[in-house]
Amino acid sequence: MPELPPIVEFRQVSKSFGEARAVDAVSFAVRPGEFFSLLGPSGCGKTTTLRLLAGFETPDDDGGEVRIDGEVVNRRRPYERRIGMVFQSYALFPHLSVERNVAFGLEEHRIPPTEIPGRVERAPGLVRLAPATYARRKPHQLSGGQRQRVALARALVLEPTILLLDEPLGALDLKLRKEMQLELKTLNRQLGMTFIYVTHDQEEALAMSDRIAVMSAARVAQLGTPAEIYENPRTEFVAQFIGEANLFGGVAGRAGGGAGGLRPILQADGRDLLVPDHPGLREGTEVRIAVRPEWLDLCAPGEVPPGENALPGTVGDVIYLGETMHVVVTLAAGARVRVALRNEGQLLNPLRWTRGDAVMVAWRPEDCQVLEPA
Amino acid sequence: MTRRLPGWLVALVTGVFVLLHLPVLVLVAYSFNASRYSADWSGFTLHWYARLLERPDILRALRLSLTVATVATVLATVLGTLVALGLARSGFRGKRMVEGGLYLPIVTPEIVTGISLLILFVAVRVPLGVGTVIVAHTAFCLPFVAVVVLARLRGMDRSLEEAALILGADEATAFRRVTLPLLAPGIMAGALLAFTLSLDDFVITFFVAGPGGTTLPVLVYSMVRRGIEPTINAVSAVLVLLTSLTVALAARVGGERGA
Numbered sequence: 001m002p003e004l005p006p007i008v009e010f011r012q013v014s015k016s017f018g019e020a021r022a023v024d025a026v027s028f029a030v031r032p033g034e035f036f037s038l039l040g041p042s043g044c045g046k047t048t049t050l051r052l053l054a055g056f057e058t059p060d061d062d063g064g065e066v067r068i069d070g071e072v073v074n075r076r077r078p079y080e081r082r083i084g085m086v087f088q089s090y091a092l093f094p095h096l097s098v099e100r101n102v103a104f105g106l107e108e109h110r111i112p113p114t115e116i117p118g119r120v121e122r123a124p125g126l127v128r129l130a131p132a133t134y135a136r137r138k139p140h141q142l143s144g145g146q147r148q149r150v151a152l153a154r155a156l157v158l159e160p161t162i163l164l165l166d167e168p169l170g171a172l173d174l175k176l177r178k179e180m181q182l183e184l185k186t187l188n189r190q191l192g193m194t195f196i197y198v199t200h201d202q203e204e205a206l207a208m209s210d211r212i213a214v215m216s217a218a219r220v221a222q223l224g225t226p227a228e229i230y231e232n233p234r235t236e237f238v239a240q241f242i243g244e245a246n247l248f249g250g251v252a253g254r255a256g257g258g259a260g261g262l263r264p265i266l267q268a269d270g271r272d273l274l275v276p277d278h279p280g281l282r283e284g285t286e287v288r289i290a291v292r293p294e295w296l297d298l299c300a301p302g303e304v305p306p307g308e309n310a311l312p313g314t315v316g317d318v319i320y321l322g323e324t325m326h327v328v329v330t331l332a333a334g335a336r337v338r339v340a341l342r343n344e345g346q347l348l349n350p351l352r353w354t355r356g357d358a359v360m361v362a363w364r365p366e367d368c369q370v371l372e373p374a
Numbered sequence: 375m376t377r378r379l380p381g382w383l384v385a386l387v388t389g390v391f392v393l394l395h396l397p398v399l400v401l402v403a404y405s406f407n408a409s410r411y412s413a414d415w416s417g418f419t420l421h422w423y424a425r426l427l428e429r430p431d432i433l434r435a436l437r438l439s440l441t442v443a444t445v446a447t448v449l450a451t452v453l454g455t456l457v458a459l460g461l462a463r464s465g466f467r468g469k470r471m472v473e474g475g476l477y478l479p480i481v482t483p484e485i486v487t488g489i490s491l492l493i494l495f496v497a498v499r500v501p502l503g504v505g506t507v508i509v510a511h512t513a514f515c516l517p518f519v520a521v522v523v524l525a526r527l528r529g530m531d532r533s534l535e536e537a538a539l540i541l542g543a544d545e546a547t548a549f550r551r552v553t554l555p556l557l558a559p560g561i562m563a564g565a566l567l568a569f570t571l572s573l574d575d576f577v578i579t580f581f582v583a584g585p586g587g588t589t590l591p592v593l594v595y596s597m598v599r600r601g602i603e604p605t606i607n608a609v610s611a612v613l614v615l616l617t618s619l620t621v622a623l624a625a626r627v628g629g630e631r632g633a
Binding site: 054055056077078079081083084085087088089091092093094095104105108109154155158 | 538
């Protein structure tokens with residue numbers, strides 16, 4: 001795919017409230033048509049980042065550049081940006097009927113009054129609300145899911161090139177949320193519109209996004225596709241915030257100390273772990289590595305496949321999760337790890353392991369991620 | 375949820391209500407009394423109300439009261455709403471002090487307000503009259519309007535205004551199409567409150583009225599000084615009716631949810 005110029009770009013953008021930096025030198029670029037998520041825990045700066053893009057906040061005086069379509073828009077008012085937005089609270093106007101809510105933007109954009117009813121009716125996202133149910137009703141007479149759709153329709157009816165979504169599914173129940181996730185993804189593809197999505201729900205971000213900017217403490221901790229973020233988390237924060245991660249530590253050994261570009265990580269108990277060599281590794285320094293539960297396997301002592309890392313431990317809780325089984329193992333060194341095993345059917349092929357069994361937790365050296373120092 | 379209240383509490387509440395409202399009821403009842411002396415009841419009459427219409431001083435005072443209340447309400451409502459918007463929507467140095475200063479007149483004894491306004495008017499050599507009454511009424515009604523509107527503003531979701539902005543409305547349009555309609559019940563309730571406060575104010579008016587500023591309450595006071603006559607009962611009943619109507623209207627508007 002040829003690289004298109006970014007539709008949205010943040011260059012070293014900073015925003016402070018009093019002494020506190022809400023957004024600190026944040027940079028990223030969003031491609032046209034992309035489903036781009038800002039993911040992070042509450043207070044990480046993701047909502048402020050979105051508000052800077054919407055024009056509800058202005059960057060600090062020396063706070064970098066917000067660009068839309070290549071133009072610096074730092075001081076441009078929200079109504080001069082041609083952006084759509086779906087708010088967390090939906091922000092439907094309570095004194096207007098649903099129809100008038102959706103028509104609001106059209107009226108403000110001087111669309112001829114004769115065209116408005118037709119455009120309201122065809123508004124994407126409204127299609128699944130029968131006209132009779134919405135036209136005359138006030139927002140408070142609708143269910144949460146219906147309100148969500150109206151909020152979406154109100155933004156989409158203006159056909160903006162960029163749609164901002166601020167945790168729009170947070171208030172919906174799980175089933176409806178999954179449904180809306182799919183629908184949003186479909187809308188993004190069909191309309192060719194750029195979606196910028198703020199969420200604290202990592203599962204949601206992984207499921208929907210083309211790319212994710214993981215934010216932590218006012219900065220972008222990592223930016224990449226869901227697979228890159230999940231499989232190659234760069235920091236301990238990212239490893240633990242997205243999915244589950246088992247963390248191991250040790251001291252880096254000599255380069256080439258293992259075969260085939262592997263490097264040993266020396267552990268206190270003398271059981272060295274092998275990891276893929278990494279340009280950031282220096283002999284004698286502390287190293288942390290992350291291993292996803294499904295990258296681990298359990299074997300009986302003495303059955304560890306040759307060349308794999310292995311640590312002894314004792315089986316604790318076994319958690320039935322449907323498609324996987326999570327086994328919590330307490331390592332001899334004291335740490336607890338989670339091992340995810342495929343569920344082969346507990347009725348026909350029950351798991352070999354029960355509480356108290358002595359096991360080896362094993363994984364292939366390449367199935368781990370060396371983390372950058374925090 | 376209904377719960378049986380203890381007997382003593384019921385008795386206490388009843389006592390308070392009787393003490394508060396019985397005298398007013400008696401007064402209203404006696405305004406229909408045919409006897410010239412309030413002590414004995416000698417039959418129903420509208421005579422005293424008819425007499426009101428023949429008294430130009432009473433009619434003039436009533437007209438003045440309504441004029442003052444209307445003008446002061448409009449001024450206090452516009453200014454009070456602006457104060458509330460300023461306090462809720464912008465940050466400036468000394469904001470907390472301004473807000474504190476806003477509440478102060480509500481708790482200041484009326485007599486103090488009255489005297490200090492009188493001193494002020496005398497000091498700046500403004501002749502006392504209708505003008506000073508209107509200024510004084512606007513001043514003491516303003517904080518009430520501001521407080522009511524401020525409460526409504528603080529309960530309003532900021533993202534509603536932001537939604538209007540991102541949908542293409544500039545600040546003025548967003549205010550006109552979204553903020554103002556949502557604020558309207560609060561502004562209306564504040565205005566009605568101001569109207570009743572102005573209509574029945576005596577203490578402050580008494581100090582700043584001067585010769586041309588005799589409102590109805592001030593007139594009633596001067597009539598009482600010359601001895602109770604049944605027309606006073608009728609005038610008072612009219613005053614009670616006017617304020618009760620306004621309060622009832624305010625309660626209805628203020629009680630409106632959502633909107």
